[in-house]
Amino acid sequence: MIKVLLAEDQGMMRSALALLLDLEDDIEVVATVTRGDEVVPVALTVRPDVALLDIEMPGASGLEAAAGLRDGLPGCKVLILTTFGRPGYLRRAMEAGAAGFMVKDGPVEDLAAAIRRVLAGEKVIDPVLAAAALSTGTSPLTDRERDVLAAAADGAAISDISRRLHLSESTVRNYLSAAIGKTGTRNRIEAARTARHNGWL
Amino acid sequence: MIKVLLAEDQGMMRSALALLLDLEDDIEVVATVTRGDEVVPVALTVRPDVALLDIEMPGASGLEAAAGLRDGLPGCKVLILTTFGRPGYLRRAMEAGAAGFMVKDGPVEDLAAAIRRVLAGEKVIDPVLAAAALSTGTSPLTDRERDVLAAAADGAAISDISRRLHLSESTVRNYLSAAIGKTGTRNRIEAARTARHNGWL
DNA sequence: GGAGCACCGGGACATTTGTCATGACTGGCT
DNA sequence: AGCCAGTCATGACAAATGTCCCGGTGCTCC
Numbered sequence: 001m002i003k004v005l006l007a008e009d010q011g012m013m014r015s016a017l018a019l020l021l022d023l024e025d026d027i028e029v030v031a032t033v034t035r036g037d038e039v040v041p042v043a044l045t046v047r048p049d050v051a052l053l054d055i056e057m058p059g060a061s062g063l064e065a066a067a068g069l070r071d072g073l074p075g076c077k078v079l080i081l082t083t084f085g086r087p088g089y090l091r092r093a094m095e096a097g098a099a100g101f102m103v104k105d106g107p108v109e110d111l112a113a114a115i116r117r118v119l120a121g122e123k124v125i126d127p128v129l130a131a132a133a134l135s136t137g138t139s140p141l142t143d144r145e146r147d148v149l150a151a152a153a154d155g156a157a158i159s160d161i162s163r164r165l166h167l168s169e170s171t172v173r174n175y176l177s178a179a180i181g182k183t184g185t186r187n188r189i190e191a192a193r194t195a196r197h198n199g200w201l
Numbered sequence: 202m203i204k205v206l207l208a209e210d211q212g213m214m215r216s217a218l219a220l221l222l223d224l225e226d227d228i229e230v231v232a233t234v235t236r237g238d239e240v241v242p243v244a245l246t247v248r249p250d251v252a253l254l255d256i257e258m259p260g261a262s263g264l265e266a267a268a269g270l271r272d273g274l275p276g277c278k279v280l281i282l283t284t285f286g287r288p289g290y291l292r293r294a295m296e297a298g299a300a301g302f303m304v305k306d307g308p309v310e311d312l313a314a315a316i317r318r319v320l321a322g323e324k325v326i327d328p329v330l331a332a333a334a335l336s337t338g339t340s341p342l343t344d345r346e347r348d349v350l351a352a353a354a355d356g357a358a359i360s361d362i363s364r365r366l367h368l369s370e371s372t373v374r375n376y377l378s379a380a381i382g383k384t385g386t387r388n389r390i391e392a393a394r395t396a397r398h399n400g401w402l
Numbered sequence: 403g404g405a406g407c408a409c410c411g412g413g414a415c416a417t418t419t420g421t422c423a424t425g426a427c428t429g430g431c432t
Numbered sequence: 433a434g435c436c437a438g439t440c441a442t443g444a445c446a447a448a449t450g451t452c453c454c455g456g457t458g459c460t461c462c
Contacts (some may be wrong), residue, residue: 010284011306016217019309083211105212108220142438155391158419171440177420187420187448189390190356343408359448372410378450388418388450 002119005048006032007039007065008081009057013104017052017111024112036060040068048076050115055082055089063092070097077118081111085126087133088199100124139200140182148175150201153192203320206249207233208240208266209282210258214305218253218312225313237261241269249277251316256283256290264293271298278319282312286327288334289400301325340401341383349376351402354393 004021006029008014018029031046033039037059043051051069053062060068066078079100080093093101099118102111103126114124141149151161158176162169176188185191195201205222207230209215219230232247234240238260244252252270254263261269267279280301281294294302300319303312304327315325342350352362359377363370377389386392396402 012309012312013214013217013305015308015310016214016221019221020217104214107216108213109216111213144439153390155386155388155394157388167439168441170442173420174422174441175439177422180420185356187356187358189354193356345409369411371412374450375411376409378452381450 002027002050002115003030003046003048004028004115005030005039005043005046005051005076007034007036007052007057007062008032008054009034010054017108020108021112021115027112027115034058036062036065039065040072043069043073043076047073049119050077050079052079052081052111052115055080055084055093063089063096066093066096066098079114079118079124084199085129085132086197086199087129087136088139090125090129090133090199091138092199101126101129103129136198139195139198141179141195141200145175145179145182146195146201148172149179149188149192149195152176152188153196153201203228203251203316204231204247204249205229205316206231206240206244206247206252206277208235208237208253208258208263209233209255210235211255218309221309222313222316228313228316235259237263237266240266241273244270244274244277248274250320251278251280253280253282253312253316256281256285256294264290264297267294267297267299280315280319280325285400286330286333287398287400288330288337289340291326291330291334291400292339293400302327302330304330337399340396340399342380342396342401346376346380346383347396347402349373350380350389350393350396353377353389354397354402 004027006014006018008017014032014034018032021027021029030048031042033042036057039051039053053065055062062080066080069076069078077099078097079102080098081102081104082089083104085103090101100114100123102114102124117124147165148161151164156164158169158172162172180186180188180191183191183194185194205228207215207219209218215233215235219233222228222230231249232243234243237258240252240254254266256263263281267281270277270279279299280303281299282303282305283290284305286304291302301315301324303315303325318325348366349362352365357365359370359373363373381387381389381392384392384395386395393402
């Protein structure tokens with residue numbers, strides 16, 4: 001019996017997946033959590049064989065949770081399940097020690113198959129996405145550029161960002177300008193869009 | 202037997218819902234579509250009792266599809282199913298003749314119950330959301346303000362927008378300024394955010 | 403026949419944003 | 433030691449943005 005931990009914040013998706021996976025003869029969902037920061041503590045008590053993690057979750061992202069599991073429960077295989085096939089997500093998932101990366105596309109049957117395959121030691125990765133991740137390359141943004149761009153993305157003015165990050169306004173402008181240049185865009189809005197699209201944010 | 206048409210673009214959610222609804226004794230998913238503009242044509246051939254529509258879909262939104270069904274197949278009840286509980290979405294859904302509005306939260310069991318209730322002639326609406334929709338009120342933006350704000354939201358500069366919408370740059374600035382004022386925000390990014398959050402975009 | 407509103411545009415203005423050159427400090431790498 | 437990248441900062445400048453006037457057109461409603 002394969003013991004699965006399911007982390008997914010959207011209620012309907014969570015309950016649907018749990019029901020459908022339980023229908024499989026060899027799979028048992030032993031725990032479901034709705035927040036990223038609940039993954040590791042719960043996993044430590046229920047000891048699942050596979051953790052199925054959404055990326056966008058409150059508390060902590062699935063990628064952070066994956067890194068936590070690698071350190072805290074190395075025997076547990078991590079399968080990332082996400083809505084968005086962002087190249088940067090895949091890259092970060094692999095760096096966090098994930099064994100598989102699936103997009104919430106394609107039928108649910110694939111999911112059970114993927115669970116069995118990661119448990120058998122295989123890596124499960126969408127080939128289209130893998131190619132995109134390789135072609136897009138790694139994020140060109142430095143940590144600070146990412147911070148500043150993320151802050152700018154939700155409408156903060158230069159002065160707001162400078163206060164939030166304890167930087168001078170000039171510095172913020174420089175980082176923002178660098179981010180715009182590196183993303184090949186023309187303003188902060190476009191820069192934030194492409195960064196998000198590539199999973200760099 | 203309740204005949205259901207399911208419109209949902211995300212593969213995993215679509216197949217999961219279809220499977221689970223088919224497990225119900227009195228419900229049968231007679232058609233699934235992945236695009237908003239497929240809803241009406243398919244519905245006209247399969248004649249479902251209930252249409253379960255996602256809002257965010259390629260081709261046409263679920264709200265547009267709902268309006269199309271009201272005109273083309275008035276006997277068919279429309280149940281909107283969406284990720285985002287935006288007040289404006291609910292309002293527009295009701296205006297498009299929807300019989301119910303559900304958020305993709307809460308368990309899947311609710312869905313089957315909602316289907317039976319709309320078929321019985323009831324309106325099914327999340328009470329929390331209904332209150333939010335009433336308190337938020339209708340969109341203060343005029344058509345043009347919405348157009349301009351939507352264009353600005355994905356990074357277009359004033360000059361880009363003026364070309365795209367065949368307006369003078371002065372006019373674009375005026376509309377944008379009006380949108381910022383009406384949303385009570387400080388720049389186009391914040392304005393776009395709150396407009397999106399309220400379902401005004 | 404006003405009053406009100408959505409629409410479209412112009413001009414002037416202050417503010418914000420983005421660019422560029424420059425420099426200091428740090429830590430890592432060779 | 434020299435070199436490079438990342439971090440933080442200044443100042444100056446051009447360009448874009450946002451605000452506030454103003455004017456005109458149509459349309460609807462009372």
